[in-house]
Amino acid sequence: MIGEEPLLQERLADLLSWERTKRREKILVEVFFYSVLASLAALPARELVSPWMQPLAWPALLFLLLAPAFFLLRPWGRREWLRALFLLDKTLRLEARAITAWEILGRRERKPGESLVLREAAAGLRNVDPKTLFKRQCSWQEIFALPLLLLWLLFVWFGAGLDSGEAARGSRFPSLAQQLKGFSRDLQDRAKSQGLTETLKVARGLEEAAEKGLKGEISEKKLSEDLAGMVSKIDGILPGAKEADLSFSGVTREGLLDLKAEMEAFKSASSPRGSDSREEKRSAAMLAKIGTLPRLSEEMAKRLQPHEEMGEEELRSLLEKLEKSATAELDRRTLQETEEFLKLLIQGGEGGEKGEAYRLAEQAERGEFSDEERVRGKGAFPGNQPGTKERTPQQTTPSTAGAATQLKGFVGEGKGASMTLRRALPGKESVVRREELLTSYRRQAEEDLASEQIPEGLRETIKRYFLSLGVSESKGGE
Amino acid sequence: MDVIAEIQERMELARRAFDSVRAEMSGLVVGHQELIEGIFIALVCGGHCLLEGVPGLGKTLIVRSMGEVLNLTFSRIQFTPDLMPADITGTNVLTDDPTGKKLFDFQPGPIFAHVVLADEINRATPKTQSALLEAMQEQSVTVAGRAHRLQSPFIVLATQNPIEMEGTYPLPEAQIDRFFFKLFVQYPNREELGRIADLTTASPPPSLKKVLDGEGILKIREWVREVPMAEAVKDYAVRLVLATHPQGDGDGAVSSAQRFVLYGSSPRGLQSLILAAKARSLLAGRPNVSFDDIRAGVLPSLRHRLILNLEGEAEGVTSERVLNEIVERVPEVL
Numbered sequence: 001m002i003g004e005e006p007l008l009q010e011r012l013a014d015l016l017s018w019e020r021t022k023r024r025e026k027i028l029v030e031v032f033f034y035s036v037l038a039s040l041a042a043l044p045a046r047e048l049v050s051p052w053m054q055p056l057a058w059p060a061l062l063f064l065l066l067a068p069a070f071f072l073l074r075p076w077g078r079r080e081w082l083r084a085l086f087l088l089d090k091t092l093r094l095e096a097r098a099i100t101a102w103e104i105l106g107r108r109e110r111k112p113g114e115s116l117v118l119r120e121a122a123a124g125l126r127n128v129d130p131k132t133l134f135k136r137q138c139s140w141q142e143i144f145a146l147p148l149l150l151l152w153l154l155f156v157w158f159g160a161g162l163d164s165g166e167a168a169r170g171s172r173f174p175s176l177a178q179q180l181k182g183f184s185r186d187l188q189d190r191a192k193s194q195g196l197t198e199t200l201k202v203a204r205g206l207e208e209a210a211e212k213g214l215k216g217e218i219s220e221k222k223l224s225e226d227l228a229g230m231v232s233k234i235d236g237i238l239p240g241a242k243e244a245d246l247s248f249s250g251v252t253r254e255g256l257l258d259l260k261a262e263m264e265a266f267k268s269a270s271s272p273r274g275s276d277s278r279e280e281k282r283s284a285a286m287l288a289k290i291g292t293l294p295r296l297s298e299e300m301a302k303r304l305q306p307h308e309e310m311g312e313e314e315l316r317s318l319l320e321k322l323e324k325s326a327t328a329e330l331d332r333r334t335l336q337e338t339e340e341f342l343k344l345l346i347q348g349g350e351g352g353e354k355g356e357a358y359r360l361a362e363q364a365e366r367g368e369f370s371d372e373e374r375v376r377g378k379g380a381f382p383g384n385q386p387g388t389k390e391r392t393p394q395q396t397t398p399s400t401a402g403a404a405t406q407l408k409g410f411v412g413e414g415k416g417a418s419m420t421l422r423r424a425l426p427g428k429e430s431v432v433r434r435e436e437l438l439t440s441y442r443r444q445a446e447e448d449l450a451s452e453q454i455p456e457g458l459r460e461t462i463k464r465y466f467l468s469l470g471v472s473e474s475k476g477g478e
Numbered sequence: 479m480d481v482i483a484e485i486q487e488r489m490e491l492a493r494r495a496f497d498s499v500r501a502e503m504s505g506l507v508v509g510h511q512e513l514i515e516g517i518f519i520a521l522v523c524g525g526h527c528l529l530e531g532v533p534g535l536g537k538t539l540i541v542r543s544m545g546e547v548l549n550l551t552f553s554r555i556q557f558t559p560d561l562m563p564a565d566i567t568g569t570n571v572l573t574d575d576p577t578g579k580k581l582f583d584f585q586p587g588p589i590f591a592h593v594v595l596a597d598e599i600n601r602a603t604p605k606t607q608s609a610l611l612e613a614m615q616e617q618s619v620t621v622a623g624r625a626h627r628l629q630s631p632f633i634v635l636a637t638q639n640p641i642e643m644e645g646t647y648p649l650p651e652a653q654i655d656r657f658f659f660k661l662f663v664q665y666p667n668r669e670e671l672g673r674i675a676d677l678t679t680a681s682p683p684p685s686l687k688k689v690l691d692g693e694g695i696l697k698i699r700e701w702v703r704e705v706p707m708a709e710a711v712k713d714y715a716v717r718l719v720l721a722t723h724p725q726g727d728g729d730g731a732v733s734s735a736q737r738f739v740l741y742g743s744s745p746r747g748l749q750s751l752i753l754a755a756k757a758r759s760l761l762a763g764r765p766n767v768s769f770d771d772i773r774a775g776v777l778p779s780l781r782h783r784l785i786l787n788l789e790g791e792a793e794g795v796t797s798e799r800v801l802n803e804i805v806e807r808v809p810e811v812l
Contacts, residue, residue, distance in 0.1 A: 079812055082710050086811045095768035100708040114706045116485045116765040 004122035005105065011122075012085070012102055015130040019084040020076050022136060027070050033141040035062035036148045043155055054216060055156050059149075088125075091133060097121040176220050177213025179345060180227070184210055187338060193450025194260070196331040198237055202338060205230060227346050234339045238332065248329045255295060256326050256333075261443035262293040263323050283312045295439065296322075442466045485765065492522075492698050493763040498689035502547045505684050507540050508677065509670040516661045516778050517544055517635065519761070522698045523753040525658020526614050526634040528599075528649075528782060532641055535663045536674075541595045541635045548695065549688040550592030551629065555610075557602035559645065563609030567619040568626070584621060589613050592629050592692060599636040600646040610634065611653045631695045637663075651741070651785060658750050660782035698760070705756040707767040712752065714810050715772045719748045721804045722784055734803045738790030743783040750779040769810045776801050 039058040046055055085099045092098075101121035104114045184206035191200035209230070213223040248256060266289060290297050299322060304310070310318070445466045449459050496518060503514055513529070517540070520527045529537055538554065545552030555566055568587030575581055588594065589610070596610055613619050614634050618627045636657070638649075654660075666674060677683060721732050723742030735742070755771035762771075777798060784797040 082811045086710070095764060095766070095770065096708055096711055097766060099710050100706055100766040103708050103710075104706070111704065111706065112481050113485050113704050113765055115482050116489075117706055119482060120765060 004119050008101055008118060008122040008125060009105055011125040011128060011130075012098065012105070015088060015128075015134075016081050016084055018130040018134065019080070022134070023076060023080065024071075025136070026139060026142075027074060028067065029139065029142045029145060031063055031066045031070050032059075033145045033148065035059045035066055036145065036152050038062055040148065040152050040155065043152075059152065087134070088128075088130075092124055092128065094121065094124045097124060175213070176223055176345060177210045180206055180223070181210035181214065183341060183345075187334070189450055190334065193447060194257070194330055194334075195327055196334055198331050199334045199338065202230070202234060202237070202335065205233075206338075206342075224346050227342050231339055231342050231346070234335050234342075238335055238339075248326065251299075251329075253330070253333060256330050257443050257447075258295040258439050259299060259326050260323065260330070261446055262296040262439050263319060263326075264446070265439070265442060266290065266293060266296060266319070283310065283315055286312065286315055293439065488701050489760060489763050489765065491694075492701060492760050495690050495694060495698065496761045499544075499547050502686055502689055503540070503543050506543050506677070506686060507536060508673045509666050510536065510540060510663070513540060513661050513663060514544070515761075516659050517541075517633075519754050519757045520658045521548075521631060521633050521695060522702055522757050522761075523658060523750075524631070524699055525750065525753070526636070526656070528654065528657040528660040529635055529637045529663055530640055530660065531637070531663025532665070533639060535665065537635075537637050537663055538595060538597065540663075541593060543686055545591075545593035546686045547689055548593075549691040550631070550695075552593045552595070553588040553591035554595040554597060555588045556597045557599050557606070559601060559603060559647075561602045561606050563606050564621075566606065566610050567613065567621055570622050582622065584624070584626065586626065587619075589619060590626075590628060592631055592633065594632075594634045596634055596636040598639055600638050600643075600648055602647065604647055604650070607647065607649060607653060610636075611656055615656055629692075631692050631699070654782050655744050655746050657782060659754070659778040661778055702753065702757045702760055705760050705767060706765065707752065707756065710811055711755075711767050711769060711772060713812075714769055714808070715748060715751050715755070717808050717812075718772065718776060718804060719743045719745075719751065719780070721808050722747075722780060722801070724787075732800075732804050732807045734795070734800050738786050738793070738795045738800060739784055740787040740790075741785040743780045747780050747783040751775050754779055773805055776805055 036059045039055070039062060042058065043055065081102075082099070085102055088094070089096050089098045097117055097120055100114075100117050104110065104118060184203050187203035188200060188207065190196070191203055206227075209218075209223060209226045212218045213220065218226070251259070290300055300318070303318065303322070445462060448454055449463060454462065496515075499518055500511065500514060504511075507514070517527055521544075531537060542552055542554075544550075555561075564587065566587050566589050568585050568590065570582035571585050572580055573583040599607060599610070602610075609619075613628060617630070617632055618625050620626070719742070720726055721742075722735055722739060724736050724739045726732065726735060726742075751772060752767075754775035755767045758771045758774055759765075759767045764771075780801055781797045784800060786795060786797060786800075790800075
C-alpha cells in the first residue's frame with residue numbers, strides 16, 4: 001500500500017497533468033477555430049494576397065502563427081493549478097483539503113495540524129481517477145470548429161461567392177493565367193494545323209508562362225511583366241519573320257487559308273514527278289487542275305504573264321514558293337494578332353478599368369456589342385468573340401443578290417469559324433461555284449481535323465473523303 | 479502520543495465542548511443558535527461582540543447563561559449618560575490598615591469579570607465608552623497610575639438598541655472596529671415564542687451545568703491559531719476585505735461597494751475574518767480552513783466595519799447588502 005504523502009502527490013500530479021493536457025487541447029482547438037474564422041473573414045480579400053498563398057493554406061498558416069502566441073499569452077501557472085485543485089475540492093466536497101495539502105506538500109517543514117490535513121486529503125483522493133472525474137468538455141469553439149471548417153472548404157471549393165464589388169466582378173472572369181492558357185492552347189492548335197512554326201514557338205512559350213501562373217510560382221504582376229517581355233520578343237520576330245517572297249496584299253486570312261487548302265488538294269490529286277506521260281502533257285494537266293481551283297488559279301494568274309508558258313518543274317517550283325509565302329504570311333498575321341491580344345491582356349491585368357479584355361469578354365457573354373464595336377472588332381478572343389482581325393467590308397455587308405456574305409459562329413457540329421454564302425440572283429442558279437464550295441468545305445474539314453474533337457482513328461477517313469470529292473470532280477470534268 | 483492522534487483529540491475536545499455549550503444553553507435559551515455560536519467563536523478567538531437588537535429578546539439571559547455554562551464570572555453594566563469611567567474600571571478608596579495607617583485600596587469595578595455585559599453601551603458618554611474600549615483592547619485597566627490586569631478569558635458583550643436613538647452617543651468608528659463581531663439578536667418566530675412561553679411561565683427554569691471552564695477556553699484559543707489555512711484561502715479572505723473598499727478595481731471591484739461605501743474594512747476585519755474561520759473549522763471538526771468558513775464569517779466580521787456614504791444611507795442600503803454582493807462576486811480562486 002502506498003503511503004499517504006506519495007499517494008497524495010501522485011494523485012495531485014496526475015490531476016494537474018490531466019488538466020494541463022486538457023487545457024493544451026482546448027487552446028489548440030481555440031486556435032484552430034479562430035484560424036478558420038479569420039481565413040473565412042479574409043476570403044473576400046484573397047485577390048490582395050500573394051498568389052503563392054493559396055486560400056487552402058491560410059488556416060494552416062494562421063494556426064502556426066497563432067498557436068505559439070496563444071501558448072505564450074496563456075501559460076500554465078499557479079492560477080491554473082489552483083483552479084484545478086479548487087475544482088477537485090468542490091467536486092469531491094473536500095472543503096479545501098486538496099488545495100491545503102498541495103501547499104503543505106510543497107513545504108519542507110510541517111506544523112502539527114498539517115499532517116492531519118494530508119491524511120484526510122489522501123483518504124479523499126485514494127480512489128479518484130482524474131480522467132474519469134474530469135472528463136473533456138466541449139467548448140463552444142469545439143462545437144463550431146468543424147461546421148466552420150466545412151463552411152470554409154465549401155467557400156474555397158465553390159470559388160467563394162463572398163466577393164463583393166470589384167472583386168466579385170473580377171472573379172467572374174478567368175484569371176490572367178487562365179485566359180493565357182486557353183489562348184495559348186488555341187494558338188498551338190491553329191499553329192499546328194496551319195504549319196505556323198514561329199507562332200507555335202510563341203504559343204508554347206505562352207503556355208509555359210500560363211502554367212507557372214496557375215501553379216502560383218509567379219504572381220499575376222510578374223506574369224504581366226513576362227507577357228510584356230513576350231510582346232517585345234514578338235516585335236523582334238515580326239520584322240525578321242520570313243517575309244513572304246510573294247505579296248498577298250488584299251488577300252484576307254480566309255483567302256490564304258483557302259489557298260493553302262487548294263494547294264493541298266492539288267498536291268494530293270496531281271501526278272507524281274517523273275510519271276510516264278510526257279512533260280507537256282503533265283504540265284497541261286496541272287494547269288487544267290489549277291483551273292478548277294479558284295483561289296489558286298487567281299494567285300497563279302497574278303504571278304504569270306499572259307500567254308507565259310511554264311514547264312512542269314517551273315510550275316511546281318512556283319507552287320512551292322506560293323505555299324511557303326502563304327504560310328509565312330499566315331504566320332506573320334497570327335503573330336500580329338497574338339501581340340495585340342497580349343497587349344490587351346496586359347492592360348487588363350494592370351488594373352485601370354479592369355482591362356478592356358475583361359469588359360469585352362463580359363459584353364460578349366451578354367451579347368451587348370454595338371454594331372460599331374462589331375465592325376471595329378475589338379474583341380479580346382480571336383475566333384471566339386468579335387474578332388481582333390481587321391475585317392473586309394465584304395464580311396459585314398448585308399446580303400445582296402450575288403454578293404458573298406459570311407456568317408460567323410459555329411456551323412453544325414464542327415468548330416468552323418465562318419461559312420461563306422452567296423445569295424442566288426433572281427431567276428438564276430447560284431453563283432457559288434461547286435469548286436469554291438468544295439474548297440470551303442475542305443478548309444473547314446482541315447481545321448476540324450486539327451482539333452481534338454474528331455477521334456484520331458477517324459481523321460484519316462474524313463481526310464480521304466474530302467480529298468476524294470475534289471478528285472472525283474476533276475475526273476468527272478475530264 | 480502520535481501527533482495526528484493528538485490533533486484529532488484536540489479537535490474532538492473542542493467540537494464536543496461547543497456542542498455541550500449549545501446543548502446546555504438550549505435548555506434555557508430558545509433559538510438564537512447563530513448568536514450563541516457567534517459569541518462562543520468570539521470568546522475562543524479572544525474577541526468581543528457588539529449585539530444589536532430590540533429590548534426583551536433575551537440578550538442578558540444569553541450572556542448570563544453563557545457565563546454560567548462556561549463556568550466564568552459574569553457582570554453586567556447598565557450604561558447611562560451619568561455613568562463614569564471609574565464606575566466601570568473601579569477606583570481607589572481610602573482605607574485604614576490594621577495599624578491604623580491610611581492608605582488607598584483599589585476596589586475593582588464590574589469590568590473585572592470574565593464575561594461583561596455592557597448593556598446599551600451607546601447611552602454612556604464617549605469618555606466612559608472609551609474607558610471600556612481601552613479595557614477591551616489592552617485587557618487591563620489603569621487606575622491612579624497602576625495597571626490592573628483583567629481576568630482571562632475576558633469578553634465584553636455590548637448591546638445597542640437600534641430603535642431608541644434619542645439621547646444616545648453613537649460609538650465612533652474607531653471604537654466599533656475593536657469589536658470582533660457584530661451580531662444581530664433576531665426576534666423569535668412563532669414556534670420559538672411558544673417555547674419561550676412554556677419555559678418561562680410554567681415550572682422554574684432548569685439549572686445549567688458547567689460544561690467548560692476558563693482554562694479549557696484558553697486551550698481552545700491556542701488550538702484555533704494552529705489550524706492550517708491554505709494561501710489560496712487566505713488570499714480569498716484578503717480579496718473579500720479589499721472588495722469592501724470603494725477604490726477596489728480589477729478583479730475585486732464590486733459595483734455596490736464602489737457606489738455606496740465611504741470607507742471599507744480595516745485590517746482588523748481581515749484578522750477577525752480569518753480567526754473566526756479557523757475557529758469555525760475547529761469547532762466543526764475539520765483540520766483546515768475552507769472557503770465556506772471564510773464566507774460564513776463575512777457578515778459578523780465586516781458588517782460593522784463598513785461605513786456607508788450619504789448616497790448609501792439615503793437609499794437605505796445596508797452593509798449586509800453590500801457584503802452579500804461582495805461574497806457573490808468575488809471568486810474563490812483567480
